[in-house]
Amino acid sequence: xxxxxxxxxxxxxxxxxxxxxxxxxxxxxxxxxxxxxxxxxxxxxxxxxxxxxxxxxxxxxxxxxxxxxxxxxxxxxxxxxxxxxxxxxxxxxxxxxxxxxxxxxxxxxxxxxxxxxxxxxxxxxxxxxxxxxxxxxxx
Amino acid sequence: xxxxxxxxxxxxxxxxxxxxxxxxxxxxxxxxxxxxxxxxxxxxxxxxxxxxxxxxxxxxxxxxxxxxxxxxxxxxxxxxxxxxxxxxxxxxxxxxxxxxxxxxxxxxxxxxxxxxxxxxxxxxxxxxxxxxxxxxxxxxxxxxxxxxxxxxxxxxxxxxxxxxxxxxxxxxxxxxxxx
Numbered sequence: 611x612x613x614x615x616x617x618x619x620x621x622x623x624x625x626x627x628x629x630x631x632x633x634x635x636x637x638x639x640x641x642x643x644x645x646x647x648x649x650x651x652x653x654x655x656x657x658x659x660x661x662x663x664x665x666x667x668x669x670x671x672x673x674x675x676x677x678x679x680x681x682x683x684x685x686x687x688x689x690x691x692x693x694x695x696x697x698x699x700x701x702x703x704x705x706x707x708x709x710x711x712x713x714x715x716x717x718x719x720x721x722x723x724x725x726x727x728x729x730x731x732x733x734x735x736x737x738x739x740x741x742x743x744x745x746x747x748x749x
Numbered sequence: 750x751x752x753x754x755x756x757x758x759x760x761x762x763x764x765x766x767x768x769x770x771x772x773x774x775x776x777x778x779x780x781x782x783x784x785x786x787x788x789x790x791x792x793x794x795x796x797x798x799x800x801x802x803x804x805x806x807x808x809x810x811x812x813x814x815x816x817x818x819x820x821x822x823x824x825x826x827x828x829x830x831x832x833x834x835x836x837x838x839x840x841x842x843x844x845x846x847x848x849x850x851x852x853x854x855x856x857x858x859x860x861x862x863x864x865x866x867x868x869x870x871x872x873x874x875x876x877x878x879x880x881x882x883x884x885x886x887x888x889x890x891x892x893x894x895x896x897x898x899x900x901x902x903x904x905x906x907x908x909x910x911x912x913x914x915x916x917x918x919x920x921x922x923x924x925x926x927x928x
Contacts, residue, residue, distance in 0.1 A: 654885035671876040696883040
């Protein structure tokens with residue numbers, strides 16, 4: 611019974627362990643890099659999950675690729691390069707800053723600047739108006 | 750004047766943005782392939798029909814060809830099968846099949862039952878060729894030109910309309926450029 615329950619649990623809750631479905635890597639430093647890289651790579655089937663979290667077959671194939679490249683001594687840049695060469699920048703949750711992605715990175719600052727302009731205008735406009743209690747006084 | 754113009758410009762910008770964003774014909778899951786314009790990734794895989802025989806896209810060098818990624822598990826691939834059969838009958842370009850995330854026997858059986866539109870069918874056992882081609886689903890259909898460059902990628906089931914609209918003009922252009 612316990613064994614059956616164990617099997618059921620193993621089959622039922624693999625989501626959190628997709629990352630280590632094939633066991634941890636021997637070298638803790640490599641494991642640390644592996645986890646960081648897998649969390650920054652998008653699972654293109656589910657699109658909002660990283661390959662670290664996803665159980666679909668493509669994610670597991672991509673994790674295998676990352677592990678093999680790490681063991682082969684490749685750099686993080688080489689691994690991300692391998693992925694973006696094939697799947698485009700969209701595969702990264704943290705896209706590099708370049709001409710195409712300037713708008714993504716710049717948009718928050720543009721919106722912020724826009725807000726500042728509006729606030730300044732409102733404040734200036736208000737401060738040029740008479741004070742409320744002055745206005746209420748009968749003339 | 751500005752009081753009217755600025756909100757109006759903002760309104761027009763939003764309408765354009767939403768028209769693009771909410772367009773029902775746009776597949777929001779379709780991603781642009783970085784492969785377009787680059788050399789098609791080479792592969793040499795066993796033939797689905799005969800594991801002792803190899804299928805390699807280098808054999809098609811110098812001609813325009815299609816690579817169609819499919820699997821028997823994929824409902825949309827079944828939908829496009831008739832379209833592929835009719836395209837194959839036109840004998841305009843060879844179609845290489847790439848069987849993805851599937852079992853050889855199942856794929857073979859499906860082709861024997863429903864007809865085989867492929868000039869050759871490669872069996873991507875471990876999914877590595879699919880990764881090289883940036884495949885993230887099925888069906889995906891690639892068009893490769895005479896110089897061996899990927900010209901176009903279509904994600905979704907092939908239909909006669911798509912073939913007519915997206916593929917035939919590009920094939921004609923590739924042949925004009927190659928001639």
